[in-house]
Structure formats: structure tokens, C-alpha cells
Amino acid sequence: MSRMTIVSAPGKVLLTGGYLVLDPTYTGLVIATSSRFYSVIRTRPATSHSTGGKITVKAPQFNNATWEYTVSTQDGDDVTVQPIDSSSGKNKFVEIALQKTLALIQALKGQSQADSLIDPGSNLEIVIVGDNDFYSQRQALEALSLPATMSSLDRLEPFAPQNTTLAAVHKTGLGSSAALITSLVTALLQHFGLSPDVDLVHNMAQYVHCLAQGKVGSGFDVCSAVKGSQVYRRFDEQVLRTLMDKTEVTGQEILDTVQPSPTWTTQTTPIALPPLVRLVLADVDAGSDTPSFVGKVLKWRKDNPAAAQDRDSYRIAIKSIMKGQAVASESSVDHVSQALHELRGSLQNVRRAMKMMGQANDVPIEPDEQTRLLDACLRIPGVIGGGVPGAGGYDAIYLLIADPDDGPTEGLDNSVISEVEAIWQGWKELSVCPLSSRADAGALKMVQNLEEVKGLKKAVETAFS
Ligand SMILES: Nc1ncnc2c1ncn2[C@@H]1O[C@H](COP(=O)(O)OP(=O)(O)O)[C@@H](O)[C@H]1O
Ligand SMILES: C[C@@](O)(CCOP(=O)(O)OP(=O)(O)O)CC(=O)O
DSSP: OOOEEEEEEEEEEEEEOTTGGGSTTSOEEEEEEEEEEEEEEEEEEOOTTSOSSEEEEEOTTSTTOEEEEEEEOOTTSOOEEEEEOOTTOOOHHHHHHHHHHHHHHHHHHOGGGGGGSSOTTEEEEEEEEEOGGGBOOHHHHHHTTOOSSHHHHHTSOTTOOOSSOTTTOOBOSSOHHHHHHHHHHHHHHHHTTOOOOHHHHHHHHHHHHHHHHTSOOOOHHHHHHHHOSEEEEOOOTHHHHHHHHOSSOOHHHHHHHHSOOTTOOOEEEEOOOOTTEEEEEEEEEOSSOOOOOHHHHHHHHHHSOGGGSOHHHHHHHHHHHHHHHHHHHHOOSOHHHHHHHHHHHHHHHHHHHHHHHHHHHTSOSSOHHHHHHHHHHHTSTTEEEEEOOTTOSSSEEEEEEEOSOOSSTTSOSOHHHHHHHHHHHHOOSSEEEEEOOOBOOOOSEEESOGGGSTTHHHHHHHHHO
16 A cells, blocks of 8 residues: 555635735734645556656646656755646646755755655655635536535535636635645645644745745735634745745755744734634626736825825724724623624624725725625624625625524524525526535644545545546
């Protein structure tokens, strides 16, 4: 039996802090999801028709998604990973993860073992799969004539083939590349016998993700893939600048940069949703892809320093916060209702501010169609709050709903959810398809056996065979 390593990392939903979290002055509230990515690695002896020293990576949910690489280590040199041309084209994220992580592993192991990274008599096989929620399941449900409900989603095969290419797939915004990079980097380290400090894993995944994206983002997605739900404050981007700007870097330089140190100023405060509050998500389709608004919003912020900001909206925000406080001090309602009431108010303020920011920039951060949808959902008793996650746009909505019965026992399962689903199903202006993902405390984790995760064995074995 060949040695197998399985590592999984969760997706994310940024509830608050969109755009602001790019600035280390502010924090972002990010919830890790039950939907996860899995990187599975095994070493196989080379056969008569395959020379050794190769890495094959497969993403079996997609058409044309097999990438092959040759790995070489020459005396005293850093390991190199060369893609072999194929009809699948390049996968920059996977290639950079392999190249940089193997270089790091070489540096961590020391030169004495540098030549034996991948034994010339064997090959490395990697399978990458993501839970269905990372990709829109609207068409899969239609093809099976199933209504767009959560119970229909449960009937789909886990890790279902998407019948399209990675480039063409409709993503739902749960952060596939961050979960993929985090699970793959960690699986490689583990497979080569290293169990490094979680902060080193985090820093390395941030570096690889930034390099693959071609920019230093805020990194909340990678951090939550490593550490789970949290209030996130970003690292100073200077920490990666030198490595990012260099065309050639050695494993030792990578190690020197990603080694945990005070220069990494990331701050992570673990959090969880309040008890009996459930996160529900829907993927929203308006028939077009939402372009990135980040460049426009950041320029607007630079051109409009704080002193010039809209005084009226500031006053509205302050007044509503004060009203919340007044209710709090006078009312005899218990502190839980009070806290939920404040939560609702805060989330509404965030929504309002995001909407205004979009209007000021002429970009649809909370488009009017989403505003109408969210307002309709918020009128349902038991819906505590909601909004557009992350950068907004025509991508998704989230709601926090009261979920008094999280199990099936009392048969409530659950009237708030049913009402929300009814609104979504009947919504004409936008196509609204629920996601099955929930909030999950889980962070990065090792999976011992393929059998532990429903459908993983089949997905992986079909790909490996
Ligand atoms: N299942 C997968 N297998 C291999 N690579 C993947 C997979 N899913 C995503 N990727 C990589 O991540 C890239 C998508 O990254 P990006 O557009 O930043 O998406 P996201 O916003 O979901 O993080 C793809 O082009 C591909 O390189
Ligand atoms: C604007 C942002 O602050 C939040 C973007 O959040 P999303 O959750 O929309 O992220 P993607 O996975 O890139 O689609 C940019 C950032 O923090 O990097």
C-alpha cells in the first residue's frame, strides 16, 4: 500500500470588513465554512512505462484538468519543477505551490537530503477536489429537474463532475484558490515528513497564494483556511515584498521569510457564531461575472481622505448606534435579545455603508437587485441579519438566521429556513440558488483515511486509476 497524505482546508465567507480589511488598521470578520478542499498525495513506484521523478496533479471534477511536472535536484542546487506541456494548459496556482513548497522542504530538510526529495524510481500523484459548494450547482439541479433547495443539494453526488473546465466554471466565492493552496502546501510538507509550526504553514500559504495571484491581497481567505473562523487583521505587505519582487528565489530565502517572526504582524482572534445562529448562503446569478471592484474602491479611498467623507451618512450611522444604546439601557429585554438586536443593527449599518461605497464608486457592491432580495429576507421573523459577503457584487448573499433546532429531533427543521427558501425559489429578478455550506469551527486538518469523508474515496480512486 503506497503512502498517502490527505489534508483539507475550509472555504470562507467575509461577513464584515470588505475592502477595509486590506488596511491593517481595520479587521475583517471571516467565517470558515463546512465546505472544504482536499489535497491527496501518494508516492508510487515508477512503472515500466513511466520514468520516475514526475508529479501528476489531477482535478477530477473538471474537464481537461491533469497537469504533469518533472522534478529535478542537481547537486547543491535548488529543486526545480518544470511543467510538461499538455492540452490542459498551465495551472499557475498548482505550479507555484509545487515549486515553492518543494524548495522550502529542501531548505527545511537540509542539503544532506536534498537529492532524495523525489526518488528517481518513483512518482508523486496528487488529486485535488473541492466540495460542490465551491462551484454553482444551479445547472446540475436543473439537469436533474430538482428544485433549488438545500435538500436537493444533498442529493447531488459529492465532488460532482462540473462538466466544464476550471477556467469556465461558475465559482460561488467561497475562496477555492486559498483553500486549494493551503491544503496543497500543507499536504506536501506532511508528505515529506515535516510537521511545521502552524504559523510557518500560514506564512508559506500566504506567500504562495500572493505569488499565484500576482498581488498581495489582504490574506483573510488563506488565514481562515489555516486557522478557521476569526477576526482577522492583515500582515504588513512589506514582509513579502522582497520575495515577490525577485525573479529567482532560493529555498533558504523562502524559509527566512516564512519563518514565524515579529515581522509577520497577522492577528487572529478566533470566533464562532452565537449559539443557535446559523449562517446560510445563496449563490446569486445575474448572468454575468462580477469584475473586481478593489482597484476602483482603493483609488476612491485614496482620493477621498477621511476628513472629506460624507458627513450625513456618518451622522446616520452614529445616530443608529446611539438608538441601539438607548434601547439597551432602557429596555428590560434580556441581554441575549439585546445582543441580537445590536447584531442586526450593526449588520444593517455595514450593509448601508457597503451600498454607499458602491454608489460613490459607481460599482454595484450591493446591487439594487440584491438590496431588494436581502430586504425581503430580512422581513422574515427569525432572520437576524445578512448582506453581500466579501467584495460584494452579483455573486452571493449571506443570512444569519435563528436556528433553535439545529438537529432534526423536534421536527422544526426549520421554519425560518423554509420561509427563506420559499422566497429564494420564487425570486424572479435574480436566480438564487442555496448553498449547503454552514459555518464551521474547523481549520486546516489532516484526514487519516479517505473513508472519513463522504464520497472522497470514490473521487480520488477514480482519478488515481
Ligand atoms: N479543483 C481545483 N484543482 C486545481 N486547481 C484549482 C481548483 N480550483 C481552483 N484552482 C486554481 O485556483 C484558480 C482560481 O483562483 P481564483 O480565480 O482566485 O478563484 P477564487 O476566487 O475561488 O479563489 C484556478 O485558476 C486554478 O488555478
Ligand atoms: C475586497 C476584499 O477586501 C475582500 C474580497 O473578498 P471576497 O470574499 O469577495 O474574495 P474573493 O475570494 O477574492 O472573491 C479584498 C481582500 O480582502 O483581499
